Amino acid sequence: MKYAGLLVMPAGFFLTIGAVLLFPPSAQRAVFVLGGLAVEMMGVVVSVRGHMELRSENR
């Protein structure tokens, strides 16, 4: 699960880059960038949850 999270993070990064490439400087671009950041945060959360599961197994 930790590795799945680590793969989701770059997906969010490419979303933010996509926003800069696809949209003109506008609120729309900002919203899309925020969406990309939300995906990255989701990746961090999944990785942290994976870390917690591994930790509880190893205790």
Add this chain to the structure above:
Amino acid sequence: MTSVAPMPFPETSFALTLGLLLLAPLAIAGLALINTGLGRSRSAMQSLLGSLMVISTAVIAFALVGSAIAAGTGSDHVFHLAGKAWNWAGAGPLFLAGFNTAGPRAQLAVLFELLSVALAVLIPWGSGADRLRLPAGAAIAAVFGAILFPLAAHWTWGGGWLAQLGANFNQGAGLLDGGGAAAIHGIGGISALALVWIAGPRKGKFPREGLSTAMPGHNVVYVLFGCLIALVGWLAWNMAGSLLWLNTAPAALVQTAVNTLLSAAAALVATFSVTRIRFGKPDASLCANGWLAGLVTSSACAGVVSPLAALFTGLIAGILTPLLVELFELALSIDDPSGAISVHGAAGLWGLAAAGIFAPQSGQFVAQLLGVSMLLGLLLPVIYLIFWLVNRVLAFRVDPDGERLGMDLHELGGNAYPEFVVHRDESYR
């Protein structure tokens, strides 16, 4: 050599920047002292000697290899996408060749970056306290100085793609990061997270049953004195960064210093109040973390926002820091003795975003968010992968016997406090 903006850099600015950079190492000294104080007494000597070791390794790696990547020359490595040039790495000379003939500003930029890599590498070293082996710390420092930090430095300071967001995509002035909230603290904080994930917690930290074991720092006086020393270094750091990377006029530097101080002060007051409310009494080591988080936040903000905004950003950092330290330890089972993930990682990201919110340039917010996105979405997975590979070659973690004895005795054959009796740790029973 690192990018020299096509702007005049008068002798006054040169002398001022050089003078400030001579004070900047106090931030490094303060952080080393804080890391040592927050660790255990049985690892104090290893922590401080290790600080010197990782600093030396990172600085040498940067001078030999990293400076070429961080450099901003006219012939950088670029790829083209959607009709725009994406400058992703410098193409300067290896081994600092030609340093003596570079312009004064370029020389100062290299000195700033050498100090920056020294500060950045201390951040994961502090998180690995009490279990990270010296050779592993040195290996991490070498990777940090040769590859990771130079890439981030080039992107933010050396005319890389983040710095060019303004020119290429009308996003304000590109990423603004005078004091290194992204290139130093952000990358240091996420490296700390990757390291802690791989190395695991200290033995006995998270027992099978019940809450996590409290392992308080062995010398809070070191920690608090480190905070005071760090303030001097940070004031110098932010002002030198403003002169070099934000092209601030010397006359405008006073505001940078005022903002740095206000941010730290507001953060301390906030952390003091939060811990007083939560625990009944203020917590000294968390207050130190709050103070440091305020300074980290100022690294992005001090040169670009108003004093009131600096105070507000520091206040938010001070509120969030103790809550995040508690969240990481109690809820997420992440053992971070120095609190670096919250103090440098989270506060650095908040500082970057806050600079975008309060900076006067239009479109700056998106540029700053892209800086945050680069750290979380690109560098965190890359750093995790690199650290995972390094760990396969050179194990990060000391063996259980070494951890029981303490890093001082195990790795250095002596103790930092030889006349004191080191008590047996009940958690190992």
